[in-house]
Amino acid sequence: MAAFLAGLFTGILSGFGVGGGTLLLIYMTVFAGLEQPLAQGINLLYFLPTASLALPAHVKNGFIEKSVLLPAILFGLVSAALAAWIATGLDVALLHRLFGGFLLYVGVSELLRKPSSPQNDSGDRSDTPPK
Template identity: 70%
Template sequence: MSVVSGWLIPLLVGAATGVLSGFGVGGGTLLLVYMTTLAGLDQHLAQGINLLYFLPAGLTALPAHLKNGYVEKGLLFPAISAGLLCAALASWAATALDVDLLRKLFGCFLILIGLSELFGRVKEKT
């Protein structure tokens, strides 16, 4: 196994998605796509890795966002509470689903998000 196929490509993908995560673009989603399509990992395994990846990536970006005033502190508790609850329910549901169905649902989700970004209403600057 060459160095490139062994660890260099995953390292580069992790670095690129880390930068995107820092910008708030959703690098974890791209990492999930890489792991399932190019690296050949099972969807459930890729989701678990993605969750572990997100924790340090998010915590690393948080101080910069706090410093620049990009965090609405009054919304933290309700958002975190709802996020934890929904993450627990969704992870329970995802582990109960067949991998093929889970991949199809994730693909549909990505298509819907892409369409909403392409054709969604443009917000006017105030």
């Protein structure tokens, strides 16, 4: 039941696209006591129904930038396969630290960033149209 509720709460955030999976990973490893690799595997599976069911609304609302999809997904699949294969046979603690350093950088710069267009509701920024 706790697992279901954790999935439900983080699922809302995952539907937004904001780190619901990261929160779920923290829940599973810290509070539910799961091993890191198992938690990662669950997290990947968890995202399948979550994203699949959130996407129709995003498409309907016109929030998907289609020009990005093909190149990003195509090359993302190659690197994801490679990384997943390596990660399932390796201790990725060092990598995780490096990623942590990267997250710190992004988090700080995100907080310091001037909210030039915080309410960019149309989803378009006219200065640099994609493609």
